[in-house]
Amino acid sequence: MAKRETLFSGIQPTNQTHIGNYIGALKQWVELQSSNNCLFCIVDLHAITVPQNPEKLREDIRSTAATYLAVGLDPKKCTIFVQSDVPEHAELGWIMGTVARMSELERMTQFKDKAKKQKENVSVGLFTYPALMSADILLYDTTIVPVGEDQMQHVELARTLARRFNTQFGETFNVPHAVIQKTGARIMSLDDPKTKMSKSGTLANAIFLSDAPDVITRKIMRAVTDSGKGISFDPTKKPAISNLMTIFHHVTGDSMEKIEQDFGNKGYGDFKKALAEATVEYLTPIRKKREMYMKDQKELDRILKSGAETAHKKALKKIVTIRKNMGLGR
Numbered sequence: 001m002a003k004r005e006t007l008f009s010g011i012q013p014t015n016q017t018h019i020g021n022y023i024g025a026l027k028q029w030v031e032l033q034s035s036n037n038c039l040f041c042i043v044d045l046h047a048i049t050v051p052q053n054p055e056k057l058r059e060d061i062r063s064t065a066a067t068y069l070a071v072g073l074d075p076k077k078c079t080i081f082v083q084s085d086v087p088e089h090a091e092l093g094w095i096m097g098t099v100a101r102m103s104e105l106e107r108m109t110q111f112k113d114k115a116k117k118q119k120e121n122v123s124v125g126l127f128t129y130p131a132l133m134s135a136d137i138l139l140y141d142t143t144i145v146p147v148g149e150d151q152m153q154h155v156e157l158a159r160t161l162a163r164r165f166n167t168q169f170g171e172t173f174n175v176p177h178a179v180i181q182k183t184g185a186r187i188m189s190l191d192d193p194k195t196k197m198s199k200s201g202t203l204a205n206a207i208f209l210s211d212a213p214d215v216i217t218r219k220i221m222r223a224v225t226d227s228g229k230g231i232s233f234d235p236t237k238k239p240a241i242s243n244l245m246t247i248f249h250h251v252t253g254d255s256m257e258k259i260e261q262d263f264g265n266k267g268y269g270d271f272k273k274a275l276a277e278a279t280v281e282y283l284t285p286i287r288k289k290r291e292m293y294m295k296d297q298k299e300l301d302r303i304l305k306s307g308a309e310t311a312h313k314k315a316l317k318k319i320v321t322i323r324k325n326m327g328l329g330r
């Protein structure tokens, strides 16, 4: 039997989750939850590194929790919780900020992208964000971090900080590994296949898990395509079609070869129609379940409270060791 790993991952409660978050992150989590010790977090302290409206943030936290459950995360198998319910994340985030170097954080592409997008009033928190993400991961002796490709650089930093801490203060942290999907680790925008599909992008860039069937169909039918003809998988020469094929692969289970065989001679329109149908069929039960959980706030609250208690117990034990090894406190 394969070794039981400890998994940690999270999604920011900023807007609705999209099919990129699903394929890159959530889908892996669901597959991994039965055979590993898993913690899945709603990282609200990360969300506030860019401006948030308190009412909307509260709603997005609940909505993200409902999405976790709707895609098939089972609170009997994994721990689902909100980051700010476990204060040790913030404490270790501070500590990791003292272990990380300015030059390391300056290299982070997510910071550079988001700072550029925001133009002015960029918060210090946006800059130190990767130190907090390292804390999230290291607090639970995590061995595996299932994420999309855009988070690889952050996980690499967590590895560096774990090693540096261990060298300086004695063996304290496990050095974790990122795992990403073989295909679909970076789903691209529907309206611009050169940029990553993102929660904070245009409405047309993403298929949100909350989108109604007609919205999904419209977005797919209007998605940008490549010049030329033919359905073939070639992310360099045909980035737009390859991206749509990747989504098709994930919602139908068909291999790229089968998709090429079935649609090779057909036009983009026919392929998009089939993709829209398959995506609607795949996402409809998820959307309905999400709506059901959103109506049952009591149950959501019970699950998040119980998740926070489980995570807090583990985090508290770990932080005591960390403080001791660093020489903090009395």
Ligand code: ATP
Binding pocket: 010, 011, 012, 013, 014, 020, 021, 022, 023, 024, 025, 146, 147, 148, 149, 150, 151, 184, 185, 186, 187, 188, 196, 197, 198, 199, 200, 201
């Ligand atoms: P934002 O636009 O607010 O930064 P986001 O869409 O990048 O949001 P996150 O909350 O930052 O979403 O990411 C949650 C998880 O989804 C992470 O593991 C991330 O790597 C993954 N992910 C995000 N976008 C994609 C994508 N386009 N393709 C595959 N995985 C993705």
Ligand code: LTN
Binding pocket: 008, 009, 010, 011, 012, 043, 046, 132, 133, 136, 137, 145, 147, 151, 154
């Ligand atoms: N930085 C990630 C979200 C995130 C995360 C984590 C992912 C915060 N803490 C710990 C994995 C493990 C993002 O922007 N997607």
